[in-house]
Amino acid sequence: MxxxxxxxxxxxxxxxxxxxxxxxxxxxxxxxxxxxxxxxxxxxxxxxxxxxxxxxxxxxxxxxxxxxxxxxxxxxxxxxxxxxxxxxxxxxxxxxxxxxxxxxxxxxxxxxxxxxxxxxxxPGITAALAAAASTRQPLTKRGIARSVAFFTSSTAPNHPEETTLPDCDTLIQYMGGKEAIATAQKLLAQGRSPALPVVVVENCSRENERVMRLSLGGLEQGLSGCQGPVLVMIGEAFAPRDSGRD
Missing domain, CATH: 3.40.1010.10 (Tetrapyrrole methylase, N-terminal domain)
Incomplete structure (x- = not known):
């Protein structure tokens, strides 16, 4: 046959x-x-x-x-x-x-x-690109961010959790809500500044989308009230612009 x-x-x-x-x-x-x-x-x-x-x-x-x-x-x-x-x-x-x-x-x-x-x-539009568009925060920025890494802390069954994070200008963590504190602690331990900008997007592109702007130090305190899928975006590229709407 x-x-x-x-x-x-x-x-x-x-x-x-x-x-x-x-x-x-x-x-x-x-x-x-x-x-x-x-x-x-x-x-x-x-x-x-x-x-x-x-x-x-x-x-x-x-x-x-x-x-x-x-x-x-x-x-x-x-x-x-x-x-x-x-x-x-x-x-x-x-x-x-x-x-x-x-x-x-x-x-x-x-x-x-x-x-x-x-x-x-x-192919489909991945959440990171939709979140960048929704918040009007490019993932790359001339002179500031030229590399991007997508990562998740979720692993396959019986596989150990990753203990290191990518070394890139812009970090995008998928399914990052429950891992927010651990992610921030790892980055701070690597020497990243507590003032490093962070943008968190929940329910990206939906009617109930929620955007939170904080710092890496604030991320270490955790995220509360998140019910939908959460994307955590970290890096200097997410600093508010000097003009226009943030």
């Missing part, structure tokens, strides 16, 4: 689509087009109802994964994707942000490729 067939029927095609940071109109044109044609959509916890409204024709399966909360195990998601490709023609795996950045795309690609299933990836 050919690898792209099952029981005499051609296997479906799977699209890993980046939904973007939250707002439904920040998905790419290509992503929205394919979503409107999907037979089934397996979607993350951070995908909004407005985004799912773009695919009313599709069967929808929640495979939500949220840091620190009970969620669908990755191996189960992999199995669901393979099973859906055997049942449906056009399968969408809809991921918050971009599939290739902290999206566990490697594990899903491996599972699909091992089953002989065709896969295409549609």
């Amino acid at each position: 050919p690898s792209n067939e099952v029981a005499g029927r051609a296997l479906g095609k799977v699209y890993l689509i980046g939904a973007g940071p939250g707002a439904a109109d920040l998905i790419t044109v290509r992503g929205a087009r394919i979503l409107s044609q999907a037979d089934v959509v397996l979607y993350d916890a951070l995908v909004t109802e407005d985004m799912l409204a773009l695919c009313p024709q599709a069967d929808k399966i929640s495979v939500g994964k949220r840091s620190g909360q009970r969620s669908t195990a990755q191996h189960v998601i992999n199995e669901q994707l393979v099973a859906c490709a055997k049942k449906y023609t056009l399968v969408v795996r809809l991921k918050g942000g971009d599939p290739m950045l902290f999206g566990r795309a490697d594990e899903e690609l491996r599972a699909l490729e091992a089953a002989g299933i065709e896969v295409e990836i549609v």
Whole structure:
């Protein structure tokens, strides 16, 4: 039996689509087009109802994964994707942000490729770029910041937590709410100034977006009241501009 067939029927095609940071109109044109044609959509916890409204024709399966909360195990998601490709023609795996950045795309690609299933990836706007746009704070700035690092403290099961942080001008920590104190302490221990600017964005691009501006010393005191996904942006590039709105 050919690898792209099952029981005499051609296997479906799977699209890993980046939904973007939250707002439904920040998905790419290509992503929205394919979503409107999907037979089934397996979607993350951070995908909004407005985004799912773009695919009313599709069967929808929640495979939500949220840091620190009970969620669908990755191996189960992999199995669901393979099973859906055997049942449906056009399968969408809809991921918050971009599939290739902290999206566990490697594990899903491996599972699909091992089953002989065709896969295409549609990129999405990652939260860091949306947050930079929302706050009007570029991640790079001539003469001040020429390097950027995206990182997370979350690790795979049975893997030790990272004890060092990237050495870059601009640091962007995904899923950084619960790790705020530890992150600040590590940076201060490295010799970073307590006055280093910090911008925290919760629920980026959504109606309930919240922006907090503080210093590294203030970050060491922790973040309170955060319920949604949190992005922590650290560096001299986030100092308020001398003119215009901050």
